[in-house]
Amino acid sequence: MTADDWNALHPIGTPVLAWPGTRDDEPLTTRTRTPAWTLGHGAPVVSVEGVAGGIFLTHIEAVAP
Template sequence: MNANQFNARYPIGTPVFAYPGCRPEDDANGERLVTRTRSKAEVLGGHTDVVWVDGHGACIALTHIDVRPAEEAAS
């Protein structure tokens, strides 16, 4: 999903799981943040789609973002 598609589907504040380093399928010990988006997604450097999330100081590639299920996000 690219930045435009992400922004069309998900507003700022969308609950997500964010993986700042490796995705869990690549490294079972990788960090997982339970958080929300704090910006619109954008293209960084002309080729990487990213978004900023609460609780993390750097942007995270959309390939390392999973939108949380609505029922889980409400709890």
């Protein structure tokens, strides 16, 4: 999913499960705090509450509020 695709479906504040490290870790239940954007090397990321920086969209799942 691209950053634009994510942003079209998920506004800032969307509840998500986030895996800041690997998907083998326990997910963090949080909310997005920025729109998604694309890093210079092409990977789409989004910032979430409680984590500094961006998390790859492959490590984010939107959940029902």
